[in-house]
Amino acid sequence: MSAKHHEQGSHAVVPNSKNDNILVGMRDGVSGQFRLVPRAEASVSVFDSNFLVGDGIWEGIRANNGRVQFAREHINRLFQSAKAMFMELGLSKGALLNLIHQTLDANSMQDEPHVHLRLVVSRGLKATPYQNPKINVGLPLIVIIPEVKAVAPSAKNRGLRLGTTWVRRGPPDVKDEQWNHISKATDVQACIHANLMNVDEALMLDLRGFVKTGNSVNFFIVRGDEVWAPTKDNQMQGITRQKTIDVCRANGIKVRELDFALTEVYGADEAFCTGTFPSQIHVTEVDGRTIGTGKRGPVTEKIQKLYAEKVKADVERPRSEIQAEVEASRDLSFLAKL
Incomplete structure (x- = not known):
């Protein structure tokens, strides 16, 4: 590379x-x-x-x-x-x-x-x-x-170029993508293909041809006033993915989890990827097609700010509080409200 x-x-x-x-x-x-x-x-x-x-x-x-x-x-x-x-x-x-x-x-x-x-x-x-x-x-x-490891500002400002790979995300009876398993051969092959396509990340489809995920990050698009996330099947259950969905819904941004095709990606107003390391990073093009204006869009920028606030609130707590949360028993308080 x-x-x-x-x-x-x-x-x-x-x-x-x-x-x-x-x-x-x-x-x-x-x-x-x-x-x-x-x-x-x-x-x-x-x-x-x-x-x-x-x-x-x-x-x-x-x-x-x-x-x-x-x-x-x-x-x-x-x-x-x-x-x-x-x-x-x-x-x-x-x-x-x-x-x-x-x-x-x-x-x-x-x-x-x-x-x-x-x-x-x-x-x-x-x-x-x-x-x-x-x-x-x-x-x-x-x-x-x-x-x-700080995220390189130049990469975050520039955004990502994606290319669709021939490597597909399989069903859970082949290798359940919910296992965060050391055996990443599928994703490595997709990554190699991305290198050969001279793009930053591979965009992977499921066996039916619907858009699913990147080889190392989760994927979203924005169409109009809605954020679209591929359904959770056949992809890693990303924590940043879920937190992104959570902050959108908590702040009045519409989110839909659904199957969608590459045609809808090419015609999207914005697209971005999420992961523990990069948080959210915008996508400038997919398969040579410019996404929106080719720059970071306003919805993506707003989500980045909302997510950063959520992270700040989480890590500003004392260790003792974080430790207690990790060790806490199952919360059944919701039963009292039924």
């Missing part, structure tokens, strides 16, 4: 030398020990499940001044993926958040406003190379990689 292409991508970053010397948090699944390991020394066994058979799950998470953004939603999604994959993590949601806090603090990131965490869980160590989890030894391996 050329440097120019990289600068225009949905995950373009401002380089930061602090990332050369980070400490990586690692919970060993056999000993149960949690260690903070220098980046250059952080490694896993060749008998690890992720390495051998791509058997693991992950989360991409933002942290602002030591506060984990939308912590409850990210940790809940990780635990849902683990349960679906029949993977016992061996710790509580609150204990996992504590490990994340330890990793942030060990890296002196309490005052860093732009931290991105890659939380990776492998099913763990295997006794021999084979796919069956019955030969695994101990609990899953948990890895927390924190980096200082």
Whole structure:
């Protein structure tokens, strides 16, 4: 990929030398020990499940001044993926958040406003190379990689060029896209196709030909006074996607979740993509067709501001409040109102 292409991508970053010397948090699944390991020394066994058979799950998470953004939603999604994959993590949601806090603090990131965490869980160590989890030894391996990553302003101002890929999003009986699984071969193939098309991101369709998602971000269009989101089936259940829908509905912006075709994308007034890293970033063209004016539209700009306010409110809370929310039992207070 050329440097120019990289600068225009949905995950373009401002380089930061602090990332050369980070400490990586690692919970060993056999000993149960949690260690903070220098980046250059952080490694896993060749008998690890992720390495051998791509058997693991992950989360991409933002942290602002030591506060984990939308912590409850990210940790809940990780635990849902683990349960679906029949993977016992061996710790509580609150204990996992504590490990994340330890990793942030060990890296002196309490005052860093732009931290991105890659939380990776492998099913763990295997006794021999084979796919069956019955030969695994101990609990899953948990890895927390924190980096200082600010979104490159040039990429956000420029917007994204998308191209439709031949790679389709399949149904949940093939590979459920709700599993935030290490095996991202489908998305990687779509990403490679985007590189070959010399665009920033691949736009993926479902098996019926309806527009679904980008290879690493969720996708929206704006037509008139309505925001359209592809239905949630066949795509990752993006937390930023859902928060975007929530802030629209809370502020009187109409949102429809529906099936729509490329023709309706080409004729849209605006389009944008969402993700934990870029938040919302506007789309300038799809398959060579200019979207709207080719610039960030007013609805997208308003959504960006509303979302930024929601993030600010979330991460300005004390850690103790965020921790309590993650550890809270199921809220059944709604029953009293029935």
